[in-house]
Amino acid sequence: MDKKWWHKSTVYQIYPRSFCDSNGDGIGDLKGIISKLDYIKKLGVDIIWLSPVYKSPNADNGYDISDYYDIMDEFGTMEDMDCLIAEAKQRGIGVMMDLVVNHTSDEHTWFIEARKSKDNPYRDYYIWSDPVDGHEPNGLKSIFGGSAWEFDKDSGQYYLHFFADKQPDLNWENADMRQKIYDMMNFWIDKGIAGFRMDVIEKIGKEPFKMIEDNGPMLHTYLREMNENTFGKRDLITVGECWAADTEIAKLYSNPARQELSMAFQFEHICLKGDKWYPKPYDLQDLKKVMSKWQNELYNCGWNTLFWCNHDLPRVVSAFGDDGKYRVESAKMLATLLHCMQGTPYIYQGEEIGMTNVKFPSIDDYDDIETLNMYKERIATGEEENVIMQSIYASGRDNARTPMQWDDSENAGFTAGIPWLRVNDNYTYINAKSCQNDNNSIFWHYKKLIDFRKNNDVIVYGNYSLIEEDNDKVFAYERSHDDTKVVVVCNFTSDNAAFGYKGDCSVMMMCLSNYSDSPDLSESMTLRPYEAVVYKNN
Ligand code: TEU
Ligand code: CA
DSSP states (O other): OOOOGGGSOOEEEEOGGGTOOSSSSSSOOHHHHHHTHHHHHHHTOOEEEEOOOEEOOOTTTTSSOSEEEEEOGGGOOHHHHHHHHHHHHHTTOEEEEEEOOSBOOTTSHHHHHHHHOTTOTTGGGBOEEOOBTTBOSSOOBOTTSSBSEEEETTTTEEEEOSSOTTSOBBOTTOHHHHHHHHHHHHHHHHTTOOEEEETTGGGTTOBGGGTBOSSOTTHHHHHHHHHHHTGGGTTOEEEEEOTTOOHHHHHHHHOGGGOSOSEEEOOTTGGGGBSSSSBOOOOHHHHHHHHHHHHHHTTTTSOBEEOSOOTTSOOHHHHHSOSSTTHHHHHHHHHHHHHTSSSEEEEETTGGGTOOOOOOSSGGGOOOHHHHHHHHHHHHTTOOHHHHHHHHHHHOTHHHHSOOOOOSSGGGGTOSSOOSSOOOGGGGTSOHHHHHHOTTSHHHHHHHHHHHHHHOHHHHHOEEEEESTTOSSEEEEEEEETTEEEEEEEEOSSSOEEEOOOSOOTTEEEEEESSTTOOOOOSSEEEOTTOEEEEEEO
């Protein structure tokens, strides 16, 4: 497989609204991000992915774009954006833009025009249908609740929206529309960005009248056309958000020979937690199977993304680890397991300091449209409020969106004003400042893992094999490349766990761990709660 610069990279995701507020209005902004570039540099990442910063009425915090060529007022100006790209570049950091082109805002001029009349030239940029028997054309559902069809009184037709009614879906069958998207992408590429993260890109081949939402027949044709017309000629990194991808589909996206994307986010490991609003504990054996399958099946014919969390998901220590007694140990263990696999790792802001889920007392403390819609729907069915709140505590998207915890001063040093979303009270002891001052912190552990990848081809290119498959407490695997071998051993429980290595232990030296005195590799060893150790031969 041809080597690419981003094979060795680590990406850091920023949710701009919650990262750093420079002017005291309570909302994070571009100047705030610029002020924290040295922090990001210190961590060692070389790409930042910015959740959307384009002009938006914020029905879905920027995932509803009204102008792709302008910056959201609260976040700053295009000059600030140019400055961010330049300042990041100076530090060897590339900027990956979020590309939201499955839908626009209903306040985008295309939709404002489209709405005017059935024969408006922009009408066909979106998806319309006459009522069927006085109703929605079919039973397609919006991911944020209710029907995916919204009635437009003026024209007497419905339009399609897989997300909020303020996020009408674009019609990718329209070639003019596609060309306008490519022009816009080239505008950003010319600014010197490093790549794109593509929001719900699996939906652009939709065929709503056949009830096809994801992986429609034209999806890969459109992606190859996009590649050819935009980033294909440049050396960029691209990643699609692909909830419905299995390993075969992920190879279609990411096999370099097909000239589509660099890689795809798939969510099979995340989905082991079960239903979004009624999650269950995951099974370690299932996690091993799923993660090993992705490692093995994409080897040499695709490329993996490695992630535990993002702005839509609960915090990793709360969902997959222990956010109480063993918060620090489990955060480092989960990072170790992931970062020694093959693929490009993505760190979500605050993950590197072990930020946790939050439990706000009242629904009024929440902001996320998905959460608020779910709450209303369930209240309307007569469900008890405290049961609904448990769903929100476990899975609500605001768990990931509370302001970044910079220090132990008021509002966690995020803002001098009143934050748009409350901070998590645990900022007094979970914050970036204390992490940076403590060389045993989660932050420094992430840094070590990032550097380890950068300096070891075995992590980037080595093959993968699961070891001690049946161990019900320990997830362990080997990576090997030429003569180099790495063994990663992770205890996923709050108990001691036994493990034994079958190969030659004498050549394996410990190079990373989350306890100060971890055991040498041996055929019979005991790991402490959430202990994670990495060994390498020399
Ligand atoms: O998410 C796609 C998506 O399907 C999510 O809504 C997901 O199912 C849900 O959040 C899980 O709780 C992308 C963005 O990441 C998300 O923030 C946007 O709201 C959505 O697209 C619409 O653009
Ligand atoms: Ca601000």
